[in-house]
Amino acid sequence: QQESGDPVASLRLAIEQANARIYNESLAMSPKLEPDQMMGSTCVAAVILGDTVYVANVGDSRAYIVRNGQAHQISLDHSVVAQQLREGLITKEQAKDHPDRNKIYRCLGSETVEVDTFSEKVQPDDLLLLCTDGLSELVPEEEVTSIVQQHEPQESVQRLIGRANELGGRDN
Secondary structure (H helix, E strand, O other), X not given: OOOOOOHHHHHHHHHHHHHHHHHXXXXXXXXXXXXXXXXXXXXXXXXXXXXXXXXXXXXXXXXEXXXXXXXXXXXXXXXXXXXXXXXXXXXXXXXXXXXXXXXXXXXXXXXXXXXXXXXXXXXXXXXXXXXXXXXXXXOOXXXXXXXXXXXXXXXXXXHHHHHHHHOOOOOO
16 A cells, blocks of 8 residues: 555555554553563565565464465564574575474564565466464475466365374464
């Protein structure tokens, strides 16, 4: 609904407004809660404009482009383990079972929020996938890629949710 013509600014503003609402609702419901006890959520959003996808995220919800049989993560996770992985302090194998893998350092519902934004050129036949850690932590990337390439979007969604639940999904 923004008229600026700047999708990055619009995404950032929308997420900042959502953050403020969550924060204010949380304060109104329980004004005596400590900051780490308040409501919170992760967020990923995307806008496709012309041949470019613009992505914004907070937390560990992700955006992927699936192209030529490969999934490429566009967003960056704001989690302790993802940061350690980026810094080369742990391996992908260590990250899978790390005790802090669900600890995030950014989320919606805080007094202020820092939103990361990304843009990437898209090509015909690219697939865009937005998901929470309830999928990305449980279903291997190769399996996700296979499912979204074999099925129409609505069926892909149902199959991905089903597969995550089969693997012990606890996310809602």
